[in-house]
Amino acid sequence: MIDLHLEYFRKTGLDKKDLVEIPIESYILLVICKYLSQPEIGRDFQINFVQSKIVSEHRDSVVVNIENVGVTFHENELWPATPKYCQLPILTINDWIISGLCGICRRIAKTHVEYSQNPKQILGFKGNTLLAPAEISMWTKFCEVDVIKCVREVLQQENCNTYNIPEDIAKFESHLSQPLKTHNIYKLINNVQKVKISSQQEYNKLDNETARFNFYENHKFAEGFEKTLADIILFIGFHLFDRRIPLDTLHAKLPRINNWYRQIKADDNGELNQICNDLLSNQHCHTISRLIVDQLVVNVPASYSLYKSDTKKLNLLGEKVLTTNQPEVLGILKKVNQLRLDTASIPNDRKINLFDWETVPLEAKPEGGMLPSKRIERKKHQLENLANEVIELARPGYIIVDFCSGTGHLGILLACLLPECTIYLLENKEESQQLAMDRVQRLGLSNVVYFQCNLNYFTAHFDIGVSLHACGVASDIVLEKCIDLRAKFVCCPCCYGKICELDAIQYPRSKIFQQSELLLKEYLCIAHCADQTHDLNNSKTNVEKSHQGFHCMDVIDKDRALRAEEFGYTVIQKRLNPEDCTPKNRLLVGTF
Known part of the structure; x- marks a missing residue:
């Protein structure tokens, strides 16, 4: 039995039945479950909404329509035991408890691959997408912490004259402009360019320019050439961002993010985008209104890559080298x-x-x-x-x-x-x-x-x-x-x-x-x-x-x-x- 425990703030709407106010992490996992056909396929899979014990007027929340989603509610006085063990969201499989957005998404994706007759292959090379925890991986931290923090900020932002787009959004734009890096690059070049090489020397000997692999243009998705779970998580966050600040208004400043977003949006016949729209559709409560702002400021770093290691692990207070003279x-x-x-x-x-x-x-x-x-x-x-x-x-x-x-x-x-x-x-x-x-x-x-x-x-x-x-x-x-x-x-x-x-x-x-x-x-x-x-x-x-x-x-x-x-x-x-x-x-x- 697989139990997914998601946080919710309150039931809302006219009959307080099908509309529920939830934080961003719960929304992302709800979309992931729908996109990967859980709990419709495979093992017993139960979605539980656990009411938050924290009351705040400034919540990073969205109201979703769960009319077609089978869930069980637990009010704040009636919490089951499991959510007391770890920070929500939590996934439990018997005596195995997983906490952390990316770890849970990976486990749902693995279950999907195991039981679906036509699975979506989104776990990347050797199934390693978002495998490393956020404490040691820039990529996992970016998906699990940084982008959600950006979306939270945008959702809570009040109408203003000038608004600075969050720094991590600009970093993602810069990352997408970097040349593609991937495992087994020569195999990818052979498949894409219809050549047969196995070394840098052989690649350099390709005299036909059309046979050359464009490492910039082929950086199509977040992690490289193919769509992965990272793209799915990021798209769901950017979908909320897009409702608040339409991305097409930022096309001149964030062209690569716009191209990436449109590509994910159209993929799978628009299935992921449709799931997001369906969950956010309701007649009685529109929680995400467009931000009214005169000027949007974007400062894109000249060169930033999420492929690199996180050098901030050694916090040396701005010193590049800690000497031990x-x-x-x-x-x-x-x-x-x-x-x-x-x-x-x-x-x-x-x-x-x-x-x-x-x-x-x-x-x-x-x-x-x-x-x-x-x-x-x-x-x-x-x-x-x-x-x-x-x-x-x-x-x-x-x-x-x-x-x-x-x-x-x-x-x-x-x-x-x-x-x-x-x-x-x-x-x-x-x-x-x-x-x-x-x-x-x-x-x-x-x-x-x-x-x-x-x-x-x-x-x-x-x-x-x-x-x-x-x-x-x-x-x-x-x-x-x-x-x-x-x-x-x-x-x-x-x-x-x-x-x-x-x-x-x-x-x-x-x-x-x-x-x-x-x-x-x-x-x-x-x-x-x-x-x-x-x-x-x-x-x-x-x-x-x-x-x-x-x-x-x-x-x-x-x-x-x-x-x-x-x-x-x-x-x-x-x-x-x-x-x-x-x-x-x-x-x-x-x-x-």
Whole structure:
């Protein structure tokens, strides 16, 4: 059974029966379901509208006609359990919970392909369209966050004299002007140009100009040469934009977006456009009126591509390069010393594990997780360090969340060792989650629930939060989730140099560090140095710099520990045992 939970604000219209006011994300998914023939085909598929508990006069909402859509309503006092676990929208398939617009759209598209006799092939090369989560993919973030933010702004904009078109709309125009990039480019050129080449040299030898592939003109769709799920999601958003600000009035300023929009609009005999129009058609309530504005301003970047990696992950406050000049580093660490804090982590003196690896099934060991043989022993040591701490903290009935769980190495081990506890595996990468699910199925475990979502989408209650090498700021998000619920935590951070400020996460973390003389840039420099830890047994390792890196890890973790202690926690800073099982061998154990 597949359950799709969408947010709604209120029923409206004369009889409050067929018209419902919903946010943009719910509208996009409703269109996707209709376009991909859900729930008409295949497995049992139920659309549930869950009433928002947030009341606002300035909502980014649209009123849709659901006369021909089978849905179930849940008013705000009568929420089912599932929507309490994650931020809406949510898709559930048995014990698998997916939150996040693009992840849900991908799963609906996969179900459509699996059960439809004539499926729409919109998942791109090897089914990888929007596969990466929004936290690491510019494309997914653009579809899931940026464009929706633009449409929200346009819907809420009041009539005015001058209006600046949102920056991300202009970026998309610039992106469409870039040359096509795609996998297996020579195969595409052969199919389109009716030639036979397999290298750049052979392409350069094509003497007939008509045989040449125009990389600009053939950038027809958002991701390249073929229409994908990204185009569908973006079109639905732009369809709302078009009702508020007709795109044809911007043809001179946004010509490529206009050409792209018309192409998607006409494709499939106009099916997608017709679904959008049908859902927005009603006699009694017109929520999207044309914006009255004297002048529309568009500033299109000269060169912007969504093909590129997101360089904002390292937030260096406008600095192109974060230098770690040694005299400067020593000066920064001197400021830390002036705080007179005991930052040092303590050795882990545990001599005996609280479980026996011999009794653990193969699938729950690192060997069962498709790890290279040279990594297995090191991974075992990492897992047993965290598992021992969790076993000591856990009680029957506890819910334990393995944040950033990957293929489930830690969470699956805990599920085997603590059968009276429920283990949540939270991972935003679809492929990793699927590997974990396969392992759990082979083990026959019944105490595991899967969450495919970004960390900030997760809202469920839990008792212990664990994370093994959650990257950069992810470790701080995990700790903040635990602090919010006063849950115990066992956290082994990683990639200190990749911390970056988010709306809910600022650095330094604790009041003591915030009130110190440390500048943010200097704090980030310490975090960067914390990644200069290497295997001390390797003859090529700069031992002095590595020891400095270990000290910098302790400094950042002390700041994290102090943050938790401000809320009443007792936090111990430990090291993994043996310490050479990983360069990132620090452990934070917090109890409340």
